Amino acid sequence: MNIQENVSLKPYNTFGLEATASYFVEVSTVDELKNVLQNPAFREEEKLFLGGGSNLLLTKNYEGLVVKIALKGKEKIFEDENHVLIQAGAGEIWHQFVMFCVENHYAGIENLSLIPGTVGAAPMQNIGAYGVEIKDIFHELQALNLETLEVETFTLADCQFGYRESVFKHTLKGKYVIVSVTFRLNKVPTFKTAYGDIQKTLAEMNVTELSIKAISDAVIAIRKSKLPDPVEIGNSGSFFKNPEIPLTQYKNLIESFPTLPSYPINETTVKVPAGWLIEQAGWKGFRDGQIGVHARQALVLVNYGGGNGNEIKKLAEKVQQTVLDKFGIKLNPEVNYI
Structure with a gap:
Protein backbone atom coordinates (compact mmCIF):
# COMPACT_ATOMS: atom_id res chain seq x y z
CA MET A 1 0.00 0.00 0.00
CA ASN A 2 1.10 3.48 -0.83
CA ILE A 3 -0.46 6.26 1.24
CA GLN A 4 -0.02 9.44 -0.78
CA GLU A 5 -0.20 13.07 0.29
CA ASN A 6 -2.05 15.99 -1.33
CA VAL A 7 -3.79 13.95 -4.04
CA SER A 8 -6.21 15.49 -6.53
CA LEU A 9 -9.68 13.95 -6.29
CA LYS A 10 -10.73 15.18 -9.73
CA PRO A 11 -10.29 11.72 -11.34
CA TYR A 12 -12.27 10.12 -8.52
CA ASN A 13 -15.59 11.99 -8.76
CA THR A 14 -17.93 11.97 -11.76
CA PHE A 15 -18.66 15.68 -11.42
CA GLY A 16 -14.99 16.20 -12.34
CA LEU A 17 -14.59 18.67 -9.48
CA GLU A 18 -11.15 19.72 -8.35
CA ALA A 19 -10.44 19.06 -4.69
CA THR A 20 -7.45 17.72 -2.80
CA ALA A 21 -7.23 14.95 -0.23
CA SER A 22 -4.61 15.43 2.47
CA TYR A 23 -3.96 11.68 2.27
CA PHE A 24 -5.09 9.05 -0.21
CA VAL A 25 -4.81 5.28 -0.38
CA GLU A 26 -6.33 2.55 -2.54
CA VAL A 27 -7.14 -0.82 -0.96
CA SER A 28 -7.82 -4.04 -2.87
CA THR A 29 -8.33 -6.52 -0.01
CA VAL A 30 -10.04 -6.57 3.36
CA ASP A 31 -6.67 -7.07 5.03
CA GLU A 32 -5.30 -3.93 3.36
CA LEU A 33 -8.35 -2.03 4.56
CA LYS A 34 -7.78 -3.26 8.11
CA ASN A 35 -4.10 -2.32 7.95
CA VAL A 36 -4.98 1.22 6.93
CA LEU A 37 -7.46 1.54 9.77
CA GLN A 38 -4.92 0.17 12.26
CA ASN A 39 -2.14 2.47 11.09
CA PRO A 40 -1.30 4.64 14.13
CA ALA A 41 -0.40 7.60 11.91
CA PHE A 42 -3.96 7.78 10.55
CA ARG A 43 -6.05 6.44 13.41
CA GLU A 44 -7.29 9.89 14.38
CA GLU A 45 -7.69 11.22 10.83
CA GLU A 46 -11.15 11.78 9.38
CA LYS A 47 -11.79 9.15 6.71
CA LEU A 48 -13.78 9.20 3.49
CA PHE A 49 -14.44 5.81 1.89
CA LEU A 50 -14.76 6.24 -1.84
CA GLY A 51 -16.39 3.99 -4.41
CA GLY A 52 -16.97 5.29 -7.92
CA GLY A 53 -17.44 8.90 -6.80
CA SER A 54 -20.75 9.06 -8.66
CA ASN A 55 -22.82 10.15 -5.69
CA LEU A 56 -20.52 12.82 -4.34
CA LEU A 57 -20.40 16.61 -4.43
CA LEU A 58 -17.01 17.88 -3.30
CA THR A 59 -17.42 21.40 -1.96
CA LYS A 60 -13.94 21.71 -0.39
CA ASN A 61 -10.61 19.97 0.05
CA TYR A 62 -10.75 16.87 2.22
CA GLU A 63 -8.63 17.35 5.33
CA GLY A 64 -8.22 13.69 6.12
CA LEU A 65 -7.63 10.26 4.58
CA VAL A 66 -9.53 9.19 1.47
CA VAL A 67 -9.70 5.41 1.14
CA LYS A 68 -10.53 4.21 -2.38
CA ILE A 69 -12.32 0.87 -2.14
CA ALA A 70 -11.00 -1.33 -4.96
CA LEU A 71 -11.99 -4.81 -3.77
CA LYS A 72 -12.70 -6.83 -6.93
CA GLY A 73 -13.91 -10.29 -7.83
CA LYS A 187 -32.55 -18.30 -14.15
CA VAL A 188 -36.06 -17.79 -15.50
CA PRO A 189 -36.60 -14.07 -16.12
CA THR A 190 -39.61 -12.03 -15.14
CA PHE A 191 -39.48 -9.07 -17.48
CA LYS A 192 -40.29 -5.58 -16.20
CA THR A 193 -41.06 -3.29 -19.11
CA ALA A 194 -43.91 -1.10 -17.85
CA TYR A 195 -41.78 1.70 -16.43
CA GLY A 196 -40.56 4.67 -18.46
CA ASP A 197 -39.96 4.31 -22.18
CA ILE A 198 -38.84 0.68 -22.17
CA GLN A 199 -41.74 -0.66 -24.26
CA LYS A 200 -41.49 2.24 -26.70
CA THR A 201 -37.74 1.77 -27.06
CA LEU A 202 -38.07 -2.00 -27.53
CA ALA A 203 -40.53 -1.32 -30.35
CA GLU A 204 -38.16 1.20 -31.94
CA MET A 205 -35.43 -1.44 -31.72
CA ASN A 206 -37.75 -3.92 -33.52
CA VAL A 207 -37.54 -6.38 -30.63
CA THR A 208 -40.13 -9.10 -31.18
CA GLU A 209 -38.94 -11.54 -28.52
CA LEU A 210 -38.15 -10.28 -25.04
CA SER A 211 -34.83 -11.16 -23.43
CA ILE A 212 -32.81 -9.75 -20.58
CA LYS A 213 -30.26 -8.48 -23.11
CA ALA A 214 -32.97 -6.68 -25.09
CA ILE A 215 -34.22 -4.95 -21.94
CA SER A 216 -30.67 -4.07 -20.93
CA ASP A 217 -30.01 -2.65 -24.40
CA ALA A 218 -33.22 -0.61 -24.22
CA VAL A 219 -32.36 0.80 -20.79
CA ILE A 220 -28.87 1.70 -22.00
CA ALA A 221 -30.32 3.45 -25.05
CA ILE A 222 -32.78 5.42 -22.92
CA ARG A 223 -30.15 6.47 -20.40
CA LYS A 224 -27.74 7.53 -23.14
CA SER A 225 -30.46 9.61 -24.80
CA LYS A 226 -31.33 11.45 -21.58
CA LEU A 227 -28.25 11.51 -19.40
CA PRO A 228 -24.86 13.03 -20.20
CA ASP A 229 -21.77 10.84 -20.10
CA PRO A 230 -19.69 11.97 -17.08
CA VAL A 231 -16.57 11.56 -19.19
CA GLU A 232 -17.87 14.33 -21.46
CA ILE A 233 -19.87 16.48 -19.01
CA GLY A 234 -19.35 16.22 -15.26
CA ASN A 235 -22.46 15.04 -13.41
CA SER A 236 -23.72 12.58 -10.82
CA GLY A 237 -26.80 11.38 -12.66
CA SER A 238 -30.02 12.16 -10.83
CA PHE A 239 -29.18 14.90 -8.36
CA PHE A 240 -32.49 14.82 -6.47
CA LYS A 241 -34.76 12.05 -5.25
CA ASN A 242 -38.24 11.79 -6.73
CA PRO A 243 -40.39 13.14 -3.88
CA GLU A 244 -43.15 11.08 -2.28
CA ILE A 245 -46.17 13.18 -1.31
CA PRO A 246 -49.58 12.54 0.25
CA LEU A 247 -52.31 11.66 -2.22
CA THR A 248 -54.37 14.54 -0.86
CA GLN A 249 -51.60 17.00 -1.74
CA TYR A 250 -51.32 15.50 -5.22
CA LYS A 251 -55.07 15.90 -5.80
CA ASN A 252 -54.82 19.54 -4.82
CA LEU A 253 -51.84 20.09 -7.10
CA ILE A 254 -53.44 18.61 -10.22
CA GLU A 255 -56.17 21.22 -10.01
CA SER A 256 -53.49 23.78 -10.91
CA PHE A 257 -51.10 21.41 -12.73
CA PRO A 258 -53.29 18.80 -14.47
CA THR A 259 -50.38 17.17 -16.32
CA LEU A 260 -48.36 16.45 -13.16
CA PRO A 261 -47.35 12.76 -13.46
CA SER A 262 -47.56 10.41 -10.50
CA TYR A 263 -46.75 6.84 -9.53
CA PRO A 264 -48.77 5.24 -6.72
CA ILE A 265 -46.73 4.09 -3.70
CA ASN A 266 -49.69 2.94 -1.61
CA GLU A 267 -53.26 4.03 -0.95
CA THR A 268 -52.20 7.32 0.63
CA THR A 269 -48.89 8.23 -1.06
CA VAL A 270 -47.73 8.94 -4.60
CA LYS A 271 -44.32 9.58 -6.10
CA VAL A 272 -43.90 12.52 -8.47
CA PRO A 273 -40.93 13.00 -10.82
CA ALA A 274 -38.46 15.59 -9.60
CA GLY A 275 -37.30 16.20 -13.16
CA TRP A 276 -40.81 17.29 -14.19
CA LEU A 277 -41.07 19.66 -11.24
CA ILE A 278 -37.66 21.21 -11.99
CA GLU A 279 -38.48 21.59 -15.68
CA GLN A 280 -41.83 23.23 -14.93
CA ALA A 281 -40.02 25.59 -12.57
CA GLY A 282 -38.01 26.80 -15.55
CA TRP A 283 -34.60 25.30 -14.85
CA LYS A 284 -34.14 22.86 -17.72
CA GLY A 285 -31.16 23.94 -19.83
CA PHE A 286 -30.15 26.70 -17.40
CA ARG A 287 -26.46 27.57 -17.45
CA ASP A 288 -24.41 29.87 -15.28
CA GLY A 289 -20.78 29.95 -16.35
CA GLN A 290 -19.40 26.42 -16.10
CA ILE A 291 -22.32 24.83 -14.25
CA GLY A 292 -25.96 24.30 -15.05
CA VAL A 293 -29.01 22.07 -15.44
CA HIS A 294 -28.82 19.61 -18.29
CA ALA A 295 -30.75 20.51 -21.44
CA ARG A 296 -32.22 17.02 -21.93
CA GLN A 297 -32.88 16.02 -18.31
CA ALA A 298 -33.66 18.64 -15.67
CA LEU A 299 -32.90 16.17 -12.88
CA VAL A 300 -29.19 16.33 -13.76
CA LEU A 301 -26.96 19.17 -12.57
CA VAL A 302 -23.77 19.46 -14.57
CA ASN A 303 -20.23 20.77 -14.50
CA TYR A 304 -19.20 21.78 -18.01
CA GLY A 305 -15.59 22.03 -16.87
CA GLY A 306 -14.00 24.32 -14.34
CA GLY A 307 -17.03 24.64 -12.08
CA ASN A 308 -16.74 24.05 -8.36
CA GLY A 309 -18.81 22.16 -5.84
CA ASN A 310 -20.03 25.21 -3.96
CA GLU A 311 -21.43 26.69 -7.17
CA ILE A 312 -23.34 23.47 -7.82
CA LYS A 313 -24.54 23.37 -4.22
CA LYS A 314 -25.88 26.93 -4.49
CA LEU A 315 -27.59 26.09 -7.79
CA ALA A 316 -29.19 23.03 -6.15
CA GLU A 317 -30.48 25.20 -3.31
CA LYS A 318 -32.01 27.66 -5.79
CA VAL A 319 -33.72 24.80 -7.63
CA GLN A 320 -35.06 23.44 -4.32
CA GLN A 321 -36.43 26.83 -3.29
CA THR A 322 -38.11 27.46 -6.64
CA VAL A 323 -39.81 24.05 -6.63
CA LEU A 324 -40.90 24.55 -3.01
CA ASP A 325 -42.36 27.96 -3.84
CA LYS A 326 -44.20 26.73 -6.95
CA PHE A 327 -45.44 23.32 -5.81
CA GLY A 328 -45.01 23.19 -2.04
CA ILE A 329 -42.76 20.16 -2.48
CA LYS A 330 -39.32 19.85 -0.92
CA LEU A 331 -36.67 18.18 -3.07
CA ASN A 332 -33.98 16.18 -1.29
CA PRO A 333 -30.59 15.54 -2.89
CA GLU A 334 -29.48 12.02 -3.73
CA VAL A 335 -25.84 13.10 -3.70
CA ASN A 336 -23.74 13.44 -0.57
CA TYR A 337 -22.16 16.84 0.10
CA ILE A 338 -18.56 16.72 1.30
Whole structure:
Protein backbone atom coordinates (compact mmCIF):
# COMPACT_ATOMS: atom_id res chain seq x y z
CA MET A 1 0.00 0.00 0.00
CA ASN A 2 1.10 3.48 -0.83
CA ILE A 3 -0.46 6.26 1.24
CA GLN A 4 -0.02 9.44 -0.78
CA GLU A 5 -0.20 13.07 0.29
CA ASN A 6 -2.05 15.99 -1.33
CA VAL A 7 -3.79 13.95 -4.04
CA SER A 8 -6.21 15.49 -6.53
CA LEU A 9 -9.68 13.95 -6.29
CA LYS A 10 -10.73 15.18 -9.73
CA PRO A 11 -10.29 11.72 -11.34
CA TYR A 12 -12.27 10.12 -8.52
CA ASN A 13 -15.59 11.99 -8.76
CA THR A 14 -17.93 11.97 -11.76
CA PHE A 15 -18.66 15.68 -11.42
CA GLY A 16 -14.99 16.20 -12.34
CA LEU A 17 -14.59 18.67 -9.48
CA GLU A 18 -11.15 19.72 -8.35
CA ALA A 19 -10.44 19.06 -4.69
CA THR A 20 -7.45 17.72 -2.80
CA ALA A 21 -7.23 14.95 -0.23
CA SER A 22 -4.61 15.43 2.47
CA TYR A 23 -3.96 11.68 2.27
CA PHE A 24 -5.09 9.05 -0.21
CA VAL A 25 -4.81 5.28 -0.38
CA GLU A 26 -6.33 2.55 -2.54
CA VAL A 27 -7.14 -0.82 -0.96
CA SER A 28 -7.82 -4.04 -2.87
CA THR A 29 -8.33 -6.52 -0.01
CA VAL A 30 -10.04 -6.57 3.36
CA ASP A 31 -6.67 -7.07 5.03
CA GLU A 32 -5.30 -3.93 3.36
CA LEU A 33 -8.35 -2.03 4.56
CA LYS A 34 -7.78 -3.26 8.11
CA ASN A 35 -4.10 -2.32 7.95
CA VAL A 36 -4.98 1.22 6.93
CA LEU A 37 -7.46 1.54 9.77
CA GLN A 38 -4.92 0.17 12.26
CA ASN A 39 -2.14 2.47 11.09
CA PRO A 40 -1.30 4.64 14.13
CA ALA A 41 -0.40 7.60 11.91
CA PHE A 42 -3.96 7.78 10.55
CA ARG A 43 -6.05 6.44 13.41
CA GLU A 44 -7.29 9.89 14.38
CA GLU A 45 -7.69 11.22 10.83
CA GLU A 46 -11.15 11.78 9.38
CA LYS A 47 -11.79 9.15 6.71
CA LEU A 48 -13.78 9.20 3.49
CA PHE A 49 -14.44 5.81 1.89
CA LEU A 50 -14.76 6.24 -1.84
CA GLY A 51 -16.39 3.99 -4.41
CA GLY A 52 -16.97 5.29 -7.92
CA GLY A 53 -17.44 8.90 -6.80
CA SER A 54 -20.75 9.06 -8.66
CA ASN A 55 -22.82 10.15 -5.69
CA LEU A 56 -20.52 12.82 -4.34
CA LEU A 57 -20.40 16.61 -4.43
CA LEU A 58 -17.01 17.88 -3.30
CA THR A 59 -17.42 21.40 -1.96
CA LYS A 60 -13.94 21.71 -0.39
CA ASN A 61 -10.61 19.97 0.05
CA TYR A 62 -10.75 16.87 2.22
CA GLU A 63 -8.63 17.35 5.33
CA GLY A 64 -8.22 13.69 6.12
CA LEU A 65 -7.63 10.26 4.58
CA VAL A 66 -9.53 9.19 1.47
CA VAL A 67 -9.70 5.41 1.14
CA LYS A 68 -10.53 4.21 -2.38
CA ILE A 69 -12.32 0.87 -2.14
CA ALA A 70 -11.00 -1.33 -4.96
CA LEU A 71 -11.99 -4.81 -3.77
CA LYS A 72 -12.70 -6.83 -6.93
CA GLY A 73 -13.91 -10.29 -7.83
CA LYS A 74 -17.12 -12.16 -8.74
CA GLU A 75 -18.02 -15.63 -7.52
CA LYS A 76 -21.02 -17.93 -7.86
CA ILE A 77 -21.63 -19.22 -4.33
CA PHE A 78 -24.93 -21.06 -4.79
CA GLU A 79 -27.11 -22.36 -7.59
CA ASP A 80 -30.32 -24.35 -7.93
CA GLU A 81 -32.78 -24.84 -10.78
CA ASN A 82 -34.36 -21.40 -10.29
CA HIS A 83 -31.78 -19.07 -8.78
CA VAL A 84 -28.10 -18.25 -8.53
CA LEU A 85 -26.25 -16.32 -5.84
CA ILE A 86 -23.38 -14.15 -7.10
CA GLN A 87 -21.01 -12.46 -4.67
CA ALA A 88 -19.16 -9.40 -5.96
CA GLY A 89 -16.43 -7.28 -4.43
CA ALA A 90 -17.40 -3.76 -3.39
CA GLY A 91 -14.96 -2.22 -5.88
CA GLU A 92 -16.50 -3.87 -8.94
CA ILE A 93 -17.87 -1.33 -11.44
CA TRP A 94 -21.64 -1.59 -11.23
CA HIS A 95 -22.40 -1.53 -14.97
CA GLN A 96 -19.69 -4.10 -15.67
CA PHE A 97 -21.24 -6.37 -13.04
CA VAL A 98 -24.68 -5.95 -14.66
CA MET A 99 -23.19 -6.85 -18.04
CA PHE A 100 -21.58 -9.94 -16.50
CA CYS A 101 -25.00 -11.06 -15.25
CA VAL A 102 -26.71 -10.32 -18.57
CA GLU A 103 -24.07 -12.23 -20.52
CA ASN A 104 -24.50 -15.22 -18.19
CA HIS A 105 -28.31 -15.07 -18.44
CA TYR A 106 -28.78 -14.18 -14.77
CA ALA A 107 -32.00 -12.20 -14.71
CA GLY A 108 -33.39 -9.46 -12.48
CA ILE A 109 -30.64 -6.89 -12.72
CA GLU A 110 -30.96 -5.84 -16.38
CA ASN A 111 -33.14 -2.78 -15.65
CA LEU A 112 -30.23 -1.35 -13.63
CA SER A 113 -27.86 -1.15 -16.61
CA LEU A 114 -25.56 1.85 -17.06
CA ILE A 115 -26.00 3.25 -13.55
CA PRO A 116 -22.66 4.78 -12.53
CA GLY A 117 -20.82 3.72 -9.40
CA THR A 118 -19.62 0.55 -7.75
CA VAL A 119 -21.19 -2.60 -6.32
CA GLY A 120 -20.40 -1.57 -2.75
CA ALA A 121 -22.14 1.77 -3.05
CA ALA A 122 -25.27 0.31 -4.64
CA PRO A 123 -26.98 -0.97 -1.47
CA MET A 124 -26.09 2.11 0.56
CA GLN A 125 -28.85 4.06 -1.14
CA ASN A 126 -30.79 1.15 -2.63
CA ILE A 127 -30.17 2.30 -6.19
CA GLY A 128 -33.02 1.78 -8.60
CA ALA A 129 -34.28 2.46 -12.10
CA TYR A 130 -37.12 1.43 -14.41
CA GLY A 131 -39.12 -0.44 -11.81
CA VAL A 132 -36.27 -2.33 -10.11
CA GLU A 133 -34.33 -1.59 -6.93
CA ILE A 134 -31.37 -3.27 -5.26
CA LYS A 135 -33.67 -4.70 -2.60
CA ASP A 136 -35.43 -6.77 -5.29
CA ILE A 137 -32.27 -8.77 -6.09
CA PHE A 138 -30.40 -8.45 -2.81
CA HIS A 139 -29.41 -11.50 -0.75
CA GLU A 140 -26.86 -10.22 1.78
CA LEU A 141 -23.75 -8.10 2.15
CA GLN A 142 -20.55 -8.18 4.14
CA ALA A 143 -19.31 -5.04 5.85
CA LEU A 144 -16.31 -4.22 7.99
CA ASN A 145 -17.16 -2.87 11.42
CA LEU A 146 -14.89 0.18 11.78
CA GLU A 147 -14.75 -0.17 15.55
CA THR A 148 -14.11 -3.90 15.95
CA LEU A 149 -12.52 -4.48 12.50
CA GLU A 150 -14.65 -7.60 12.16
CA VAL A 151 -16.53 -8.45 8.96
CA GLU A 152 -20.27 -8.78 9.64
CA THR A 153 -23.08 -10.08 7.45
CA PHE A 154 -26.25 -8.05 6.82
CA THR A 155 -29.46 -9.63 5.55
CA LEU A 156 -32.18 -7.93 3.55
CA ALA A 157 -34.06 -7.10 6.74
CA ASP A 158 -30.91 -5.81 8.44
CA CYS A 159 -30.35 -3.26 5.66
CA GLN A 160 -33.75 -1.59 6.16
CA PHE A 161 -34.02 -0.58 2.52
CA GLY A 162 -36.31 2.28 1.53
CA TYR A 163 -36.53 4.62 -1.43
CA ARG A 164 -32.86 5.53 -1.97
CA GLU A 165 -32.33 4.66 1.67
CA SER A 166 -30.68 2.03 3.84
CA VAL A 167 -29.52 1.63 7.42
CA PHE A 168 -26.04 2.66 6.23
CA LYS A 169 -27.28 6.19 5.50
CA HIS A 170 -28.82 6.58 8.95
CA THR A 171 -28.17 4.69 12.20
CA LEU A 172 -25.06 2.92 10.86
CA LYS A 173 -23.69 5.84 8.87
CA GLY A 174 -19.91 6.03 9.24
CA LYS A 175 -19.75 2.80 11.24
CA TYR A 176 -19.23 0.22 8.49
CA VAL A 177 -17.55 -0.19 5.11
CA ILE A 178 -19.23 -2.57 2.68
CA VAL A 179 -16.69 -5.05 1.29
CA SER A 180 -18.88 -7.40 -0.79
CA VAL A 181 -22.49 -7.86 -1.86
CA THR A 182 -24.33 -11.06 -2.77
CA PHE A 183 -27.21 -10.91 -5.24
CA ARG A 184 -30.01 -13.42 -5.78
CA LEU A 185 -30.66 -13.63 -9.51
CA ASN A 186 -33.15 -15.64 -11.53
CA LYS A 187 -32.55 -18.30 -14.15
CA VAL A 188 -36.06 -17.79 -15.50
CA PRO A 189 -36.60 -14.07 -16.12
CA THR A 190 -39.61 -12.03 -15.14
CA PHE A 191 -39.48 -9.07 -17.48
CA LYS A 192 -40.29 -5.58 -16.20
CA THR A 193 -41.06 -3.29 -19.11
CA ALA A 194 -43.91 -1.10 -17.85
CA TYR A 195 -41.78 1.70 -16.43
CA GLY A 196 -40.56 4.67 -18.46
CA ASP A 197 -39.96 4.31 -22.18
CA ILE A 198 -38.84 0.68 -22.17
CA GLN A 199 -41.74 -0.66 -24.26
CA LYS A 200 -41.49 2.24 -26.70
CA THR A 201 -37.74 1.77 -27.06
CA LEU A 202 -38.07 -2.00 -27.53
CA ALA A 203 -40.53 -1.32 -30.35
CA GLU A 204 -38.16 1.20 -31.94
CA MET A 205 -35.43 -1.44 -31.72
CA ASN A 206 -37.75 -3.92 -33.52
CA VAL A 207 -37.54 -6.38 -30.63
CA THR A 208 -40.13 -9.10 -31.18
CA GLU A 209 -38.94 -11.54 -28.52
CA LEU A 210 -38.15 -10.28 -25.04
CA SER A 211 -34.83 -11.16 -23.43
CA ILE A 212 -32.81 -9.75 -20.58
CA LYS A 213 -30.26 -8.48 -23.11
CA ALA A 214 -32.97 -6.68 -25.09
CA ILE A 215 -34.22 -4.95 -21.94
CA SER A 216 -30.67 -4.07 -20.93
CA ASP A 217 -30.01 -2.65 -24.40
CA ALA A 218 -33.22 -0.61 -24.22
CA VAL A 219 -32.36 0.80 -20.79
CA ILE A 220 -28.87 1.70 -22.00
CA ALA A 221 -30.32 3.45 -25.05
CA ILE A 222 -32.78 5.42 -22.92
CA ARG A 223 -30.15 6.47 -20.40
CA LYS A 224 -27.74 7.53 -23.14
CA SER A 225 -30.46 9.61 -24.80
CA LYS A 226 -31.33 11.45 -21.58
CA LEU A 227 -28.25 11.51 -19.40
CA PRO A 228 -24.86 13.03 -20.20
CA ASP A 229 -21.77 10.84 -20.10
CA PRO A 230 -19.69 11.97 -17.08
CA VAL A 231 -16.57 11.56 -19.19
CA GLU A 232 -17.87 14.33 -21.46
CA ILE A 233 -19.87 16.48 -19.01
CA GLY A 234 -19.35 16.22 -15.26
CA ASN A 235 -22.46 15.04 -13.41
CA SER A 236 -23.72 12.58 -10.82
CA GLY A 237 -26.80 11.38 -12.66
CA SER A 238 -30.02 12.16 -10.83
CA PHE A 239 -29.18 14.90 -8.36
CA PHE A 240 -32.49 14.82 -6.47
CA LYS A 241 -34.76 12.05 -5.25
CA ASN A 242 -38.24 11.79 -6.73
CA PRO A 243 -40.39 13.14 -3.88
CA GLU A 244 -43.15 11.08 -2.28
CA ILE A 245 -46.17 13.18 -1.31
CA PRO A 246 -49.58 12.54 0.25
CA LEU A 247 -52.31 11.66 -2.22
CA THR A 248 -54.37 14.54 -0.86
CA GLN A 249 -51.60 17.00 -1.74
CA TYR A 250 -51.32 15.50 -5.22
CA LYS A 251 -55.07 15.90 -5.80
CA ASN A 252 -54.82 19.54 -4.82
CA LEU A 253 -51.84 20.09 -7.10
CA ILE A 254 -53.44 18.61 -10.22
CA GLU A 255 -56.17 21.22 -10.01
CA SER A 256 -53.49 23.78 -10.91
CA PHE A 257 -51.10 21.41 -12.73
CA PRO A 258 -53.29 18.80 -14.47
CA THR A 259 -50.38 17.17 -16.32
CA LEU A 260 -48.36 16.45 -13.16
CA PRO A 261 -47.35 12.76 -13.46
CA SER A 262 -47.56 10.41 -10.50
CA TYR A 263 -46.75 6.84 -9.53
CA PRO A 264 -48.77 5.24 -6.72
CA ILE A 265 -46.73 4.09 -3.70
CA ASN A 266 -49.69 2.94 -1.61
CA GLU A 267 -53.26 4.03 -0.95
CA THR A 268 -52.20 7.32 0.63
CA THR A 269 -48.89 8.23 -1.06
CA VAL A 270 -47.73 8.94 -4.60
CA LYS A 271 -44.32 9.58 -6.10
CA VAL A 272 -43.90 12.52 -8.47
CA PRO A 273 -40.93 13.00 -10.82
CA ALA A 274 -38.46 15.59 -9.60
CA GLY A 275 -37.30 16.20 -13.16
CA TRP A 276 -40.81 17.29 -14.19
CA LEU A 277 -41.07 19.66 -11.24
CA ILE A 278 -37.66 21.21 -11.99
CA GLU A 279 -38.48 21.59 -15.68
CA GLN A 280 -41.83 23.23 -14.93
CA ALA A 281 -40.02 25.59 -12.57
CA GLY A 282 -38.01 26.80 -15.55
CA TRP A 283 -34.60 25.30 -14.85
CA LYS A 284 -34.14 22.86 -17.72
CA GLY A 285 -31.16 23.94 -19.83
CA PHE A 286 -30.15 26.70 -17.40
CA ARG A 287 -26.46 27.57 -17.45
CA ASP A 288 -24.41 29.87 -15.28
CA GLY A 289 -20.78 29.95 -16.35
CA GLN A 290 -19.40 26.42 -16.10
CA ILE A 291 -22.32 24.83 -14.25
CA GLY A 292 -25.96 24.30 -15.05
CA VAL A 293 -29.01 22.07 -15.44
CA HIS A 294 -28.82 19.61 -18.29
CA ALA A 295 -30.75 20.51 -21.44
CA ARG A 296 -32.22 17.02 -21.93
CA GLN A 297 -32.88 16.02 -18.31
CA ALA A 298 -33.66 18.64 -15.67
CA LEU A 299 -32.90 16.17 -12.88
CA VAL A 300 -29.19 16.33 -13.76
CA LEU A 301 -26.96 19.17 -12.57
CA VAL A 302 -23.77 19.46 -14.57
CA ASN A 303 -20.23 20.77 -14.50
CA TYR A 304 -19.20 21.78 -18.01
CA GLY A 305 -15.59 22.03 -16.87
CA GLY A 306 -14.00 24.32 -14.34
CA GLY A 307 -17.03 24.64 -12.08
CA ASN A 308 -16.74 24.05 -8.36
CA GLY A 309 -18.81 22.16 -5.84
CA ASN A 310 -20.03 25.21 -3.96
CA GLU A 311 -21.43 26.69 -7.17
CA ILE A 312 -23.34 23.47 -7.82
CA LYS A 313 -24.54 23.37 -4.22
CA LYS A 314 -25.88 26.93 -4.49
CA LEU A 315 -27.59 26.09 -7.79
CA ALA A 316 -29.19 23.03 -6.15
CA GLU A 317 -30.48 25.20 -3.31
CA LYS A 318 -32.01 27.66 -5.79
CA VAL A 319 -33.72 24.80 -7.63
CA GLN A 320 -35.06 23.44 -4.32
CA GLN A 321 -36.43 26.83 -3.29
CA THR A 322 -38.11 27.46 -6.64
CA VAL A 323 -39.81 24.05 -6.63
CA LEU A 324 -40.90 24.55 -3.01
CA ASP A 325 -42.36 27.96 -3.84
CA LYS A 326 -44.20 26.73 -6.95
CA PHE A 327 -45.44 23.32 -5.81
CA GLY A 328 -45.01 23.19 -2.04
CA ILE A 329 -42.76 20.16 -2.48
CA LYS A 330 -39.32 19.85 -0.92
CA LEU A 331 -36.67 18.18 -3.07
CA ASN A 332 -33.98 16.18 -1.29
CA PRO A 333 -30.59 15.54 -2.89
CA GLU A 334 -29.48 12.02 -3.73
CA VAL A 335 -25.84 13.10 -3.70
CA ASN A 336 -23.74 13.44 -0.57
CA TYR A 337 -22.16 16.84 0.10
CA ILE A 338 -18.56 16.72 1.30
